[in-house]
Structure formats: structure tokens, C-alpha cells
Amino acid sequence: MKKIFVYLRSSVKLISLIAIAMVLIIAAVVFIYKPIYSVSLNGEFIGYSQDKSKLQKKVNDYIKQGDSENVAFVQLDNLPEYKLCLLKKGIVTNDDEIYEKIKSTGVTYYKYYAIALDTEEKLYVQNFTDAEAVVEQLKQKNSSNKDKVNIIEKYETELAEFKTVEDAVSNLYVEPAKKVTVAKTNTVRAGSATNNTSSKVVNIGINFIKPVSGTISSRYGSRWGTTHGGIDIAAPYGTPIKAAADGVVSKAGWNNGGYGYLVVVSHGNGVETYYGHCSSIAVAAGQKVSAGQVLSYVGSTGDSSGNHLHFEVRVNGVRQNPQNYVY
Numbered sequence: 001m002k003k004i005f006v007y008l009r010s011s012v013k014l015i016s017l018i019a020i021a022m023v024l025i026i027a028a029v030v031f032i033y034k035p036i037y038s039v040s041l042n043g044e045f046i047g048y049s050q051d052k053s054k055l056q057k058k059v060n061d062y063i064k065q066g067d068s069e070n071v072a073f074v075q076l077d078n079l080p081e082y083k084l085c086l087l088k089k090g091i092v093t094n095d096d097e098i099y100e101k102i103k104s105t106g107v108t109y110y111k112y113y114a115i116a117l118d119t120e121e122k123l124y125v126q127n128f129t130d131a132e133a134v135v136e137q138l139k140q141k142n143s144s145n146k147d148k149v150n151i152i153e154k155y156e157t158e159l160a161e162f163k164t165v166e167d168a169v170s171n172l173y174v175e176p177a178k179k180v181t182v183a184k185t186n187t188v189r190a191g192s193a194t195n196n197t198s199s200k201v202v203n204i205g206i207n208f209i210k211p212v213s214g215t216i217s218s219r220y221g222s223r224w225g226t227t228h229g230g231i232d233i234a235a236p237y238g239t240p241i242k243a244a245a246d247g248v249v250s251k252a253g254w255n256n257g258g259y260g261y262l263v264v265v266s267h268g269n270g271v272e273t274y275y276g277h278c279s280s281i282a283v284a285a286g287q288k289v290s291a292g293q294v295l296s297y298v299g300s301t302g303d304s305s306g307n308h309l310h311f312e313v314r315v316n317g318v319r320q321n322p323q324n325y326v327y
């Protein structure tokens with residue numbers, strides 16, 4: 001009797017010892033191993049996550065602000081789904097890979113601002129403060145296009161190339177037109193040789209703006225025994241050269257006669273403007289251009305000894321003094 005009793009007591013002891021051990025083991029397993037989640041997107045398994053809440057937060061942040069500057073929002077077709085997994089041997093978790101997969105299905109919308117003349121977008125800036133500064137500075141400088149300048153808010157899936165405020169202003173600034181005060185008319189024979197120069201003022205009825213601002217390094221007229229058929233305006237290499245008035249590009253390319261890279265714009269009624277020695281050209285023959293539009297960039301190509309714009313005004317092929325109209 002006593003023996004049985006002892007045996008019973010010791011087996012109760014053993015059972016409780018085993019129970020305590022099991023609880024400890026389970027506790028240890030739960031404590032050491034975090035639960036693992038199987039993640040799927042659009043019904044397709046994309047990996048095992050080790051830290052669901054961290055991954056979810058990363059995805060939420062991505063949707064809210066993307067992963068670069070200027071992101072307006074990110075559009076995801078579907079959110080990932082999580083399913084709790086039993087611990088399996090050899091499961092590899094890859095939260096970073098899952099995140100990249102989710103990201104690759106997202107479409108990022110960027111927000112930035114276009115500066116437009118009327119509705120035509122000319123260039124882009126990164127934020128509204130910059131856009132306002134550009135418009136403000138063009139107004140302060142009394143740019144002749146100041147009433148056409150608009151800010152357009154852009155939501156696009158691709159980023160544009162951004163200009164600084166300074167670059168944007170120098171690109172868009174158009175000198176106020178100088179009124180032609182002398183209205184003397186002159187009959188010009190059509191078909192005159194192109195090397196003809198005129199010393200009379202022809203009223204062309206067009207208000208020109210300055211193609212570049214800078215100092216005039218050589219004027220129209222007699223120079224070193226010959227006649228300089230235009231004016232030279234010294235400006236740094238790469239300065240944008242702007243159309244003096246609305247027109248159509250009639251030539252854009254290399255000229256063997258010493259002009260180097262040359263752009264010619266026809267303004268109608270036999271009036272043409274020439275832009276010589278350019279470093280590069282931004283327009284093509286046949287293209288319509290508006291006053292102030294960038295045609296090319298200052299350089300020293302052709303028969304030139306330094307960076308400058310050689311600017312000519314021709315009426316029916318006869319070269320006029322550009323300073324009768326502008327500068």
C-alpha cells in the first residue's frame with residue numbers, strides 16, 4: 001500500500017515536471033521565433049516576411065511619399081496580402097525583395113511646375129516657390145512676355161529636367177521691344193545682291209527684340225576697309241540666342257561663307273534676320289518660331305575670333321543696320 005502510494009506520488013511529480021518543461025520550451029520557441037507571414041500580391045505568392053508590421057509601414061510610407069523628391073503620390077493596383085505560416089524548416093525570409101516587388105507594381109506620380117507662355121510649356125521648375133520667383137523676376141525686369149507667363153501644376157509619371165530660378169529667368173527673359181521711331185520708307189529692289197548694304201532706314205513694320213543681351217563689340221558699317229553687314233554682340237559661350245521676332249526658320253546649319261553655324265529666320269515681306277557663329281542650333285529649317293524663342297547658342301564657329309553673335313537684318317536681301325531696329 002505504501003509502495004503504491006510512493007509510486008503514484010513520484011509519477012505525479014514526473015508529469016508535472018514534463019508539463020513545466022513543455023511550457024518552457026513552447027515559451028522559448030514563441031519568444032525566439034517571430035511568426036512568419038507568407039505575402040502575396042494580386043493573388044501571387046511573392047515571398048515570406050519576417051517582420052510584417054515593419055514591411056507594411058514601409059509600403060504605406062512608399063504609397064504616401066514615394067522614394068524620391070517631387071513625388072505627389074504612388075498608385076498601387078492592389079495591397080499585399082499576409083497569411084500567417086507555421087514554422088517550416090528552411091524558410092528564407094526576404095522582406096527587402098518583397099518590398100522591391102511591391103514597388104515595381106506601383107506607378108509614381110511626380111508633382112512639379114511648368115512655366116508656360118500662354119499655354120505652351122517652356123521649362124520646368126521643382127517647386128511652387130521657384131515658379132513664383134521666376135514669374136516675379138520676369139515682371140520686375142519688365143520682360144516683354146511678362147503678361148503671357150503662366151504657372152502650370154504638373155502631375156506626371158516621369159520627372160522633367162528642372163531649371164534653377166536664375167536659368168529659367170535668363171531663358172525666358174525677352175527685352176522689351178524698341179519702337180522704330182524713324183519711319184522713312186525706301187524702295188528696295190527685289191533680288192539685290194546679298195552683300196549689298198543699306199545706309200538708309202527701311203521701315204519694316206516689325207518690332208524686334210534683342211536676340212542676346214550683351215555689349216556690341218562691332219557695329220554695322222565700314223570696318224577694316226570692308227563693310228560689316230551686321231552687328232556683333234559679345235556674349236559668353238552657350239548664351240541662348242532668341243528669335244528677334246515671329247517667323248519661319250529658312251536656314252539652320254553650317255555655312256561655308258564664314259558664318260559658321262547659322263540660323264536665318266524669315267519674318268515675311270522680305271525681312272530676314274541672320275544669327276551667325278553659333279556654337280549649336282536648337283531649331284530646324286521650316287520650323288515656325290515666335291519672338292524670344294531660343295534658336296541657337298552663342299559660339300565662335302566660322303570666321304570668328306571670339307564668342308559673339310553676328311546679327312544681321314536683311315530686307316529683300318539687302319543688309320540693313322540692325323541698330324535702326326534694335327539695340
Ligand SMILES: [Zn+2]
Pocket residue numbers: 218228230231232309310311
Ligand atoms: Zn560680325
